[in-house]
Amino acid sequence: MNGAQALIRTLVDSGVDVCFSNPGTSEMHFVAALDSVPEMHGVLALFEGVATGAADGYARMADKPAGVLLHLGPGLGNGLANLHNARRAATPVVNIVGDHALDHKRYDAPLESDIDAIASAVSNWQRRSEKTTDVGRDAADAVAAACSPPGGVATLILPADVSWSEGGQAADPVRPQERTPVAEEAVIDAVNALTSGERTVILLGGAATREPALVAASRISAASGAIVLAETFPARITRGAGVPTFDRLGYLAEQVAYQLEGVQHLILAGARSPVSFFAYPGKASDLVPDGCAVHTLAGASEDAAGALERLAEVIGKDAEPVLAAAHRPELPTGPLTAQNWPDVIGALLPENAIVADEANTSGVLIPSATAGSPKHDVLTLTGGAIGYGLPVATGAALACPDRPVLCLQADGSAMYTISALWTHARENLNITTVLLNNSAYAILRLELQRVGAQAGGPRAKDLLDLSRPDLDFVSIAQGMGVPASKATTAEELAEALKAAFAEPGPHLIEAIVPAMIP
Amino acid sequence: MNGAQALIRTLVDSGVDVCFSNPGTSEMHFVAALDSVPEMHGVLALFEGVATGAADGYARMADKPAGVLLHLGPGLGNGLANLHNARRAATPVVNIVGDHALDHKRYDAPLESDIDAIASAVSNWQRRSEKTTDVGRDAADAVAAACSPPGGVATLILPADVSWSEGGQAADPVRPQERTPVAEEAVIDAVNALTSGERTVILLGGAATREPALVAASRISAASGAIVLAETFPARITRGAGVPTFDRLGYLAEQVAYQLEGVQHLILAGARSPVSFFAYPGKASDLVPDGCAVHTLAGASEDAAGALERLAEVIGKDAEPVLAAAHRPELPTGPLTAQNWPDVIGALLPENAIVADEANTSGVLIPSATAGSPKHDVLTLTGGAIGYGLPVATGAALACPDRPVLCLQADGSAMYTISALWTHARENLNITTVLLNNSAYAILRLELQRVGAQAGGPRAKDLLDLSRPDLDFVSIAQGMGVPASKATTAEELAEALKAAFAEPGPHLIEAIVPAMIP
Structure with a gap:
């Protein structure tokens, strides 16, 4: 060979x-x-x-x-x-x-x-x-x-x-490697923090955002009163009815400051110690509050899930996890807004879905709207390099052909890797893309505001604007072989979603959702 | 500041x-x-x-x-x-x-x-x-x-x-730098080659593909009998009626071997010594024939145009350049083919156009079809990284708002940077894109054939096929705000081209041109 x-x-x-x-x-x-x-x-x-x-x-x-x-x-x-x-x-x-x-x-x-x-x-x-x-x-x-x-x-x-060239030879199969078990000292250190009576947060990340780890963390929380948070951008986190639901650490430093206010112990389970996504003039990059002790229960390559289960055994032997109740939002009505479209998703999310989430600013209310929807996995933008949603949905659908994939995709980010739609069609992948069109790099409008008052000029704003011309994602998707429709009201979005979920193969629904910052 | x-x-x-x-x-x-x-x-x-x-x-x-x-x-x-x-x-x-x-x-x-x-x-x-x-x-x-x-x-x-941060200060303007003049020894060395009576090729590249250098090279050729070739992929080469026209070095090693057969002196004017684009089993990478002496008249940073003019003075004092006659092909009729669509371009190319050429396999006959069209500049894919045509056309149109830009764009390559169309629309650029749709990575079909007989499997061929689904570039372009139409016959292409050239702003014409290798 x-x-x-x-x-x-x-x-x-x-x-x-x-x-x-x-x-x-x-x-x-x-x-x-x-x-x-x-x-x-x-x-x-x-x-x-x-x-x-x-x-x-x-x-x-x-x-x-x-x-x-x-x-x-x-x-x-x-x-x-x-x-x-x-x-x-x-x-x-x-x-x-x-x-x-x-x-x-x-x-x-x-x-x-x-x-x-x-x-x-x-x-x-x-x-x-x-x-x-x-x-x-x-x-x-x-x-x-x-x-x-x-x-x-x-x-x-x-x-x-x-x-x-000839002369190749296949090598022996590679055997899977296990994660390193966590040393008992790290567990004891965490027990001491959790039983100190001081305000404690457990931050889940990496391998500790799957269901068994979430259940263990919930039991620890029930036994100790510790608050559990997930990292800002998990690679894959399980959510929905029957699964413990935790808030994710905020994207903006101000949000994290609020979430970690007064915390004296931060226990890291597979997560990194929180840092600001970007630096800002006069603001700290390290988001751990002054005086807060950081305890590494499990590093990235360690068995964070196993460590949490061990910890639950030690301090939460009889504690029950708090599981999200099955609850779907009412289907909203009227023109789509950043506030109401997530409820349409929450109301209609299919069983066992995979959500590839690159909704960005349009999607801030998605976690709460889907907390009681049927159990699902969420994939998020871990590295901040936009254009990940449509491709990641492609791979997820090929990995799990029996699960419906919902891709929540912001407009600006979509354009980096828009040709993924063609692969959705070529492989006949069961992906429903909701394309959130707000005609702007809305996150950058927010950041421009944060730069300061002098930043409001028309030439600067023009570089963050995606209108003139408006992108028509229905045309673009159809041009790549993906059936597509447009929704401007909650009713239209709901109807299109139901139809897309009912029919195998790829679909795109362009949802016209005005940006929060016009 | x-x-x-x-x-x-x-x-x-x-x-x-x-x-x-x-x-x-x-x-x-x-x-x-x-x-x-x-x-x-x-x-x-x-x-x-x-x-x-x-x-x-x-x-x-x-x-x-x-x-x-x-x-x-x-x-x-x-x-x-x-x-x-x-x-x-x-x-x-x-x-x-x-x-x-x-x-x-x-x-x-x-x-x-x-x-x-x-x-x-x-x-x-x-x-x-x-x-x-x-x-x-x-x-x-x-x-x-x-x-x-x-x-x-x-x-x-x-x-x-x-x-x-505050405290910035603007620096003094940068002054343009001149290219290094060519030493007289290099000119004399070239003169000796040109007057040796042996078969000699002058290879133009870099700065030596603009009109004054082309004219000088033509005069040298007229005086000495040397053959003049341009490098395979010039950054910018001037062509058309009233300008000396030279063949470009071929893309495939076999073509170059034919072009350089028996050549004893190769004079490089701003060009690099020719090497194979890719290596192939048992074939040489260096394309200079055995026994051929390579003379560097001007390196990349030297004044190749000046050197050619000096050379023309020395050996071609009274020689006249051979300028391409004004001549347009007849407008063809019938279904579009790789053979006839270039004639439509040659027949209708506007005065003073800029042609951004990423037509790839579909465009092999473009140089001959446009040789007698009005004077124009051609930009080519210098580095082999596909997805250059639509963006390069964007920049050319902004640099020369008074000149029409024609972008000849192959389908597969187009998809790497397709969002350039949106910038064509946003900036209202005078770019006419002819999108050559042959539903294949046709160049790779050729390369797969060259790999050998065992390479003909359906799974391999599938990776070079752009159908299932077919890309509809009219939809895609319209989705990005560029007016678009489709042509399947030479008459339709001619009509659409005339309309596009007559109206300022961006247009896209999807030309369905079957691949040479089905």
């Missing part, structure tokens, strides 16, 4: 059997090899940022990595933003970047660039395959590195000649 | 008065400063790859740099592919990347990443502004570096606090 065949065979044997691809000439032997290893499902994306975001969404839901196939440095560049988000989500991704043949590199051909430098910004492991005989081993090492807790982006740079 | 104001003032004073922007929170003070320096025209792009490609197109036509404003590492990543093309075009670009405040970086906030590493892959100069008092000087140094012959991408990383 040639190098490409050995690579794909090794990936498949290790459970990596989906590859999101945007190939070029240097990857043509990988493409050709797909027919000799039919277990690998090659999924075409029309832009690399779709491929990388899809790999992120896939692994968040499948709990195993997908492959990504990118074309040289520029292809990696195009995929970089969503690899950044995957890195922040600690998502395992096997990122294969085709390169020129080894002997061709010294000629500095037009597509030559420093792939290693670009890859270093997102990879927790990277290697260039140097010999065809090593490709299988390199692929196995990449899978192992991607899956090494907490998970990350493993980049394997694959020269074209290493790929096309 | 604050740092942002000092930056923009310095740029404007040095002639950089257009900035293609896709800003975020860390760039908000730059955005706010636009109202205090109204000479700066901020142009909004909905994706960073549009902004960077537009800056490339702008500078190719304006012969001075535009600014680009990007948001942190992910924004730079999104813009990287077209910065790669700009680097290969030796286009001056002042690339401003906003970063977190200096003191915020150590907190590793979600959007933190290694901007320096990413920037290093495309920049010929890069610096992080460390103090507000230095921003003006840093901006001037960036402009100077971008404009330093032959031109390149200068990346200035601008921390948010350096931008927002």
Whole structure:
């Protein structure tokens, strides 16, 4: 077998059997090899940022990595933003970047660039395959590195000649690695904080936002009175009826200051200590209140869920978790607003849904509106690199073909990776996209206001405005093969949502929702 | 003034008065400063790859740099592919990347990443502004570096606090730098080759594809019998009636081998020595024939045009250039094919047009069909990173508002930066896009064939197919505010082109042109 065949065979044997691809000439032997290893499902994306975001969404839901196939440095560049988000989500991704043949590199051909430098910004492991005989081993090492807790982006740079030459051999399958158990001292330290009688917050993140960890945290809270919060942007958090529901830490520093006011102990379970998303003049970046002790119960690569269960056993043996009651909001009526559209979602969210949430400012009320909806998983924008929603929904739908996927997608962000809609159609994915069109980069209007009074000029505001012309997402979606409709009232949104949920395959509903800051 | 104001003032004073922007929170003070320096025209792009490609197109036509404003590492990543093309075009670009405040970086906030590493892959100069008092000087140094012959991408990383703090001061305007004159020895060496009686090719590239250099080269050819070729992908080449027309070096190594067969002297005027775009098993990367001597008349940063004129004086004192005769093809009729649509373009190309050519496989006959059309400039894909056509057309139209821009855009490549259409509409740019829809990555079908017989499997071919669903570019364009129509016959294309050229502002014509390899 040639190098490409050995690579794909090794990936498949290790459970990596989906590859999101945007190939070029240097990857043509990988493409050709797909027919000799039919277990690998090659999924075409029309832009690399779709491929990388899809790999992120896939692994968040499948709990195993997908492959990504990118074309040289520029292809990696195009995929970089969503690899950044995957890195922040600690998502395992096997990122294969085709390169020129080894002997061709010294000629500095037009597509030559420093792939290693670009890859270093997102990879927790990277290697260039140097010999065809090593490709299988390199692929196995990449899978192992991607899956090494907490998970990350493993980049394997694959020269074209290493790929096309004969002499490849598949490596042994990679075995899953367990997270490191938490030391008993960390549990005892947390017990001391929780029983101190002082105001204590448990901050859940990473692996501790799945149901068992949420239940354990709720029992700890019931036994100790501690407040439980989830990190601002969880990679995947389970919510809804029958699941403990916790507020997420706020996005703005002011919100966090309010949430953590007077807190004397902050217990981190898989979460990082809170810092401001951005810096602002005269404001602190570290959001831990003065005098608050930070206790790391479990770091990112440790078994945070197990630690919470152990902690619940110790201090909450008989405590019952508080589970969200089944409760749906009333269906609202009238013109859509930022206030009422989330209620339509809450009222109609299907059983066992996956919500890919990039609604941004339009979606601030989604968590409360869906708290009592049927149990669902929410995926959020972990790294702040916008354009993640449509691609992540793509991957989630491929990972869980039996679950409906709801993509809540803001307009400005949508345009970074809009061609994901084509892949929704190509793969006939069961994704309903609600495209929140407020004709603005609304989050930046807020930030411009925060800059100060002198910032109100028309030329500045113009750069945050998405009208002139208005984007018509119904046309755009239809142009990519996704059935689409427009809603300007709550009734229209409800009707379109019901129809979309009732029919398999992709749909897009453009919801005209005025921005909070006009 | 604050740092942002000092930056923009310095740029404007040095002639950089257009900035293609896709800003975020860390760039908000730059955005706010636009109202205090109204000479700066901020142009909004909905994706960073549009902004960077537009800056490339702008500078190719304006012969001075535009600014680009990007948001942190992910924004730079999104813009990287077209910065790669700009680097290969030796286009001056002042690339401003906003970063977190200096003191915020150590907190590793979600959007933190290694901007320096990413920037290093495309920049010929890069610096992080460390103090507000230095921003003006840093901006001037960036402009100077971008404009330093032959031109390149200068990346200035601008921390948010350096931008927002008071104490900025504008730097003195940057003066243009001349290219290094060519030493007389290089001219004499070329004269010796040209008068040797041996088969000689002059390869034009870089600065030597503008009219005066083309005229000089034609005179040299007339006097010496040398064959003149242009590099495969010129940043900007002047063509059409009244201008000497030369073939471009082929894209495939086989074509180049044919063009250079038996050549004993290759004279490089601003061009690099030819290498294969990609490597192939058993084939050479260096395309210079055995026994052929390579003479560098002018390197990339030297005055290639001046050297050619000097050479023409020495050996072609009385030689006349051969200028292309005015001649338009007949308007074809019947269903569109890869063979006939270029004739429609050749027949109707307006006076003084700028052609942004990313037609790829569909456009192989464009050069011959337009050789006798009115004089025009052609911009090509210098770095092989697809998705350059629509953005480059954007920048060219802003640089030359009095010239019609024709964007010849292949379907697959279009989808990487499709949101450029929105900027065409927002800025009401006089761009006519002919979208060549062949429902395939046709170039990759060719490459897959070249891989060998075993590569013909359906799973491989599926990854190169853009149907299921077919992309409807009329819908997509209309969704972004660009009037659009579809043509399936030569008559429809001609009618739509005439209408588009007759009406200012953007238009898109989707031309259904079957792929050469089905």
